[in-house]
Amino acid sequence: MDEEKRAPEVEAPALRAVDAAGPVERPAGWMYKGFKIGGKELWYASPIIQLLMVAMVCFLCPGMFNALGGLGGGGQVDATAQNDASTALYSTFAVVGFFSGTIANKLGVKATLAFGGLGYCIYAASFLSYNHNQNHGFVVFAGAFLGVCAGLLWTAQGTIMMAYPPEEKKGRYISYFWIIFNFGAVIGSLIPLGQNVNATKASSVTDGTYVAFIVLMVFGAVLALALCNADRVHREDGSKVILMKNPSWKTEFLGLFETITASPWVVLLFPMFFASNIFYTYQQNDFNGAHFNLRTRTLNNLLYWLSQIIGAVVFGYALDIGSVRRSIRAKASFAALFTLTFVIWGSGYAWQRKQAPREVVDDVNSGYRPVDWTDGGELYIGPMFLYFFYGFFDAAWQTCIYWYMGALSNSGRKAANLAGFYKGLQSAGAAIFWRLDGLKTPFDTMFAASWGLVAGALVIAAPVIFMRIQDTVTLEEDLKFSDETVEDVAPVRDHDVAVPSKELVP
Template sequence: MGSNGDEESANSQQVPIKSMWRYNSPFVQVSLIGLVCFCCPGMFNALSGMGGGGQVDHTAANNANTALYTTFAVFGVLGGGIYNILGPHLTLFCGCSTYALYAGSFLYYNHHKDQDFAIVAGALLGVGAGLLWAAQGAIMTSYPPTYRKGTYISLFWSIFNMGGVIGGLIPFILNYHRAEASSVNDGTYIGFMAFMAAGAFLSLAILPPSKVVRDDGTRCSNIKYSNVRTEAVEILRLFLNWKMLLIVPASWSSNFFYTYQFNNVNGVLFNLRTRGLNNVFYWGAQMLGSIGIGYIMDFSFQSRRLRGLVGIGVVALFGTAIWAGGLANQLGYSRSDKPDKLDFKDSGADFAGPFVLYFSYGLLDSMFQSMVYWVIGALANDSEILSRYSGFYKGVQSAGGAVAWQVDTNNVSFSSQLVVNWCLTTVSYPLLAVLVVLAVKDDKKDEQESTKEAANISANPVNT
């Protein structure tokens, strides 16, 4: 540790490098992981957002998603340790490779109506998603400088959710003249599979943290890859870590509401082509929400702790208003008395209210999850630690998702699902606020460096 070579290396890492367009810059690397997620989970989100995986009968998709989120819950928690052992290339490629198989299982279901393949593919995707999201969380929260984590989370979330926008256009365009159709056509699933396969290969372009250099010349983490025993012990400790326990309600709720929103709002209220159009705006709203909350978390006040508290307060205010609007809408229909399907061209004013509500759900989702990621990123800077924290978050999140899909399969009333979702997210806000107060520190050095760097960038053009 005290050798001259190490000292020279450390000094060389502190030389400012102005170009954010370097291949080894946090900006490029976070953008790349955003593109990977654009192709894989972004397209998966568009497929799920159709309600029932694009099928009129939601049973196969619900059971496949239960299998998915069950294995995701396990490998989400384990994913951080696996990332620390294997590094980004193997972890991401193995994870991304499972997405196209899942979309392919619904292509198969279109012809054979056998849900066994979809359930197995869902279970495998849960393994892959656990690996992908643990790696993504480590990259997104550890590569950026501490004083710009909200900005980089917004960058990732915007690129990632553009996948949902493009993915929503695929079924909308390919099924535009099939307004009365019950299930999407084969071309829709093939389009999703092509994007997902591209994302798997793009994941090989991600650099390990030791090779990523920030604009101030510092490196993200010069880690030595871990071992199974170390990671097993550290993962078990997460379940006794008070910081992680305070995040559990937010983690559990952050995918729990997807089942209700996708199946019982978009899937029940709208016809096939309109569901595709709605997804374009749902995921587009996610981009707006992440940018807005990212600005608040990074720029609203000088104190990082105060920014966190204000951000939580803003999301809580929006969340309360949006779920209240959802309840007002839900009082108009039930599981036993489903309304006629709305069409964006033919339903006129009846379409506007439910459409705005679904758009608002997308806005809230991105604000909520970006807020939670910011809090996680504020707890540490080291890639190894944050990969475990992110994995824990995704694991608990997926356990909630697994339960939610079975809740819907067992025909729990729509209004009960809405109330549970509203309560879960509401409980999360004060616990996250406590975590920010107790664990997020105002690093004066980081604030000074932020101000100094901003002044330098203004005075000097960015070099390439």
């Protein structure tokens, strides 16, 4: 019996459409009008267009924030203000992050993203103010407010990146986002590099640098208002994102609880979440900020974010290799991360043990001279490549974490809660490490703690990666976390019937 005759005999709830054939009837309205890019028809409410838009928001907001932070000390000679602001930022981020999935599910991703973008421009403005009046309190307040906003922005972003794409394209979608997002940091790094290319002595960045960051960040927050909410999004096969039909605060707080109780093994990923940003403190302040002058720091910063793009491309596409089962790809990615952790950080140990201690670097009378790019050789070329590979490692780590979470569920509701847990724990780790740096913890200790936690987190996460990531997640499994039915979200053809696919996966 041929495939065409067999397909209708399979009940729709048991199907996962992998390759829908034939035209899809989309709802009426301007956001569903097709247009072509490279010969492929797209529509405004498609997952790829929505992902590219949220990537542009992050290009303009957190991308510019990363460029500013990558200078070390927020572009200031003394990193005290930035350390205190970062501690406040990640402390509020950690608290808000745990509940931001609930908020995003209730308010929708558009409103959540737009509000989230506001905190970034206020944060950049606080450093512009600090250049003139040394208002330490304003910088700390801006950091705390940004923590609230960033918790919301990154949870909405994570929902889009993990729940919108079809299973077979999640790695590529993550890489598309990471490429565009990090181009923000690359371009943001070019601004201070161009303005400070002749600054061979340590100094703060200029007012013009901060003004440029503020303008771009404001535009990013406004752009978020042009997004669609998740209930409007239709994939290429006509399927929709799995949500709650009528979310309430009660159902969303219950969903937050169910995320853990229904899959308690997910807590084994929490150490990876916690460790995912802790190394920024060492890399940005104790490596780049402490040992290089301003123009060299800006060049290092540019290379760091460029390497993130390369890392996202390599891992994003590798995680979507169709000829290899997804469970095998998960295991291979773990092996790659484990190898990178010891090769790159092992090289970092060889460099760090030769460096002057914090007491010497911080003492203006010690005669310590930060490295300039003209020093070349062992003094600069080696550390330059090391910092480049630190950036590559970060992209690999973040890409794999998002892919692991996306592989565990296709539900938009569950993805929002997982993203909230991820950003909350990530921020808790970052808050602790920024505070340790503010307390003048020795550079060697900061390095050892960063490397040790990253390596330990991988070991703890191994059981989930090896045993819980399956080749596909059934529609029934995803719908357990929703009040929607198969008919609400399944792939559709003309007359709203379930799509008999070329390949049916039970």
